[in-house]
Amino acid sequence: MAGHAGLTTHVLDTARGRPAAGVRVELFAVEGGERRRVAGAVTNADGRTDAPLIERGSLTPGTFELTFHVAPYFEGFEAAPAVPFLDLVTLRFTVSDASGHYHVPLVMTPWSYSTYRGS
Template identity: 80%
Template sequence: MNAHSGLTTHVLDTARGRPARGIRVELFQIEGAGRRKMTEAVTNTDGRTDAPLIERGSLQPATYELTFHVAPYFEGFGAASQPPFLDLVTLRFTVGDTADHYHVPLIMTPWSYSTYRGS
C-alpha cells in the first residue's frame, strides 16, 4: 500500500448552525510564482465534496490552495440587497508529511472564517 494519503474538505456555516451546501471549491497546486488547477467540486448536503479532492495514495509534498466560492451561498440567504462581505476564501497550506491524511475544513459566517488541519 502506498504511504501517501489524501486530501478532503468540508464547509460549515456556523451562523446558521449547519453544513454549507452548494459551495464551489477549487484545488490548486502552487508551482513557483504560478499555480496549476488540479480539480474542482461542489459541496453536498453534508457540506462535503462527494469524493476526496486528492485520492488516497496520490497526495504529494507541495503547497496547495483551496479556493471556496462563498458569495453565491450567502446571496442565497437574502444578502442580495447588499454585496456579501466574503466572496472568495483562499486557504494556502503546505503538505510535508504525506503519510497522514489531510482534512482542511472551512468554518464560516457571513463576516468571518477559520480553518484547521484535521485528520
C-alpha cells in the same frame, strides 16, 4: 494513518448552524508562484465533497490552495449583507508528509472564516 492519506475538505455554516451545501471548491497546486488547478467540486448536503480532492496514494508534498466560492452560497440569506463581504476564501497550506491525511475544513459566516488541519 496511511489508510486515510489524501486531501479532503468540508464547509460548515456557523451563521445558520448547518453544513454548507452547494459551495464550489477548487484546489490548486502552487509551484514557483504559478497556480495549477488540480481538482474542483461542489459540497453536498453534508457540506463535504463526494470524493476526496486528492485520492489516497496520489498526494505529494508541496504547497496547495483551496479556494471556496462563498458569496453565491450566502446570496438570499437575510442576515448577510446585500453586497457580500467575503467573495472567495483562499487557504494556502503546505503538505509535508504525503503519507498523512490532510483534512482542511472551512468554518464560515458571511463576515468571517476559520480553518484548521482536521482528521
